[in-house]
């Protein structure tokens with residue numbers, strides 16, 4: 144039949160398999176962005192202009208750096224893989240709204256250039272680029288994070304105001320908690336009373352800390368889409384809760400505060416910088432939890448999430464080596 | 479209630495609806511047949527006829543003395559019009575005998591197979607090979623090496639490849655032939671147990687086999703539908719609960735696996751003296767009349783597609799076999815052979831991308847999780863890409879069964895299996911044992 148004959152000229156030869164799953168790199172990255180959207184939007188609504196400005200600055204820095212780098216190196220343009228977008232958004236969510244504009248730009252450039260491109264681009268980086276950017280800020284301008292919620296946003300919402308909050312004004316809850324613990328081993332305010340604001344509306348700290356509940360919603364989306372492995376957040380959060388209890392603090396408060404949820408669901412689960420086997424991922428999650436707890440209770444940085452994950456990023460290749468799967472059939476001879 | 483499957487694997491869209499309910503239909507004798515002298519794994523045959531010879535249906539037209547091989551029979555009565563090279567579905571060139579069929583054909587009659595030496599000899603003489611696609615000569619498998627005790631004959635009715643339904647239809651329409659063949663083979667190798675493994679997306683086939691096999695004590699096990707459930711090692715694992723040890727024959731587990739269509743062909747050979755001259759082929763995808771056609775071996779794919787109403791819409795790849803392990807055809811002037819289970823016409827949007835634009839591995843973990851051989855495909859592929867063959871070998875590429883699962887799941891569409899094949903071939907050149 145003529146139909147067949149005309150088509151014949153156009154058929155394509157290739158090696159098997161001839162079909163492929165619908166999953167694509169860009170698709171996965173866009174789902175991560177979608178999962179972050181509820182939190183992002185809520186942050187913009189409640190924090191207003193500073194939050195929007197920060198997000199734009201971070202995205203301009205990450206996307207721009209990658210585009211320029213590729214152009215300068217005459218490489219294939221990689222913006223469409225979506226990873227720079229995710230890095231930019233995650234970086235913005237991990238910074239406080241009042242971060243000066245030039246620090247936000249610098250963090251975005253560092254995140255992409257030092258966090259990813261110098262290693263050879265996506266897939267070859269050892270550390271999570273967004274966390275590299277944030278760590279850079281934490282080391283160079285620690286004051287950015289110590290900045291108090293000085294606009295009284297919180298007190299403008301009386302029904303959410305925690306009892307005793309006035310006493311800790313001028314520092315984030317975590318810092319206040321750490322200071323109290325260091326001073327006399329007791330807390331000057333009720334940790335349990337912080338659950339509600341931390342879950343629903345928290346205007347101190349980073350953009351991503353605005354609502355743990357919305358972050359959990361995003362995490363649930365990624366779990367449901369099987370984009371992330373539950374073992375990492377479960378290991379991370381479980382360990383953090385357990386160790387908080389062991390160290391005599393309030394487990395739930397420590398899980399909800401300090402960007403831990405953002406870190407556990409969105410940062411530690413970054414494919415490139417986390418292990419690839421199931422058991423390896425569980426161990427990695429637990430490791431994140433351990434270092435985060437130790438850092439928070441005994442270190443100088445009350446949140447400790449960034450450095451806990453970066454440290455475990457560095458161990459990921461070792462974990463992969465330790466948990467190499469046993470090839471099918473490589474069993475003891477059965478007779 | 480289905481039995482748990484092997485670890486790993488994928489669940490691609492089945493796409494079987496178009497043909498799973500379509501009864502097997504005989505395709506009329508085409509105007510020309512090009513019968514390749516190699517339709518199996520092993521030594522090719524030499525033509526035993528000459529141009530101008532008259533042949534009858536079932537007559538041997540190609541043979542060899544080699545142990546691992548299978549003779550070729552003329553599917554029709556007619557005249558040998560040419561002997562020469564033909565392109566195969568696999569893209570290679572082999573010698574083929576072209577036969578122009580007589581005007582009138584009686585497909586019910588054929589030259590009967592005669593052979594001394596029991597069932598394996600008859601199966602050999604009838605040219606029966608693994609019809610699931612592997613095309614390993616069945617007679618060889620029916621003579622297990624000395625000292626290997628076969629306890630279980632496993633009938634492979636998984637048909638785990640998307641699109642294909644030829645085995646499904648065979649199980650539904652002629653379960654007795656399959657059971658008869660299974661009984662013959664079990665008796666031959668001394669297996670006490672016959673187990674049929676069928677994926678649970680084929681309830682009718684399971685019911686039909688159960689019914690037909692009841693008196694013979696055949697166990698029919700519904701298996702979780704997951705590709706590659708029908709791969710020999712994965713099927714043995716599901717049924718026997720043991721792994722085929724690296725470097726050993728599957729028979730080391732006491733299991734002998736045969737495809738259901740092979741079993742039916744064995745029954746035909748032993749009970750009726752019928753040589754293998756046709757098979758059921760699922761023609762599906764973008765064709766006007768998708769269906770399961772009984773096709774004479776040597777029928778050209780172009781004629782088969784025409785019989786199925788021609789292609790519909792834009793065509794991307796045309797696959798001989800299933801889309802996971804089959805071969806993309808470069809030309810449609812290639813003959814259907816003993817291992818051609820399907821012709822799948824994929825649209826450009828359905829087929830995998832033609833060109834891999836060198837996207838990196840993002841270490842998502844999908845390929846190691848899905849590999850049914852528990853390999854780390856990304857690692858083998860990365861080393862193969864850099865031609866670090868020694869490093870690649872540490873990750874056991876020779877254990878790869880080439881199921882394609884790794885390439886299928888990869889979100890950056892890396893050509894994993896292609897790279898792994900290179901690593902595998904290099905390792906085998908250096909003498910690694912499969």
Ligand code: SF4
Pocket residue numbers: 848849850851852853855877878879880881882883884885894895898
């Ligand atoms: S490495 Fe081989 S066995 Fe494993 S998924 Fe890929 S093709 Fe299949």
Ligand code: SF4
Pocket residue numbers: 838839840841842843844845846855856884887888889890891892894
């Ligand atoms: S599926 Fe692809 S991206 Fe994911 S680990 Fe394997 S090779 Fe890398």
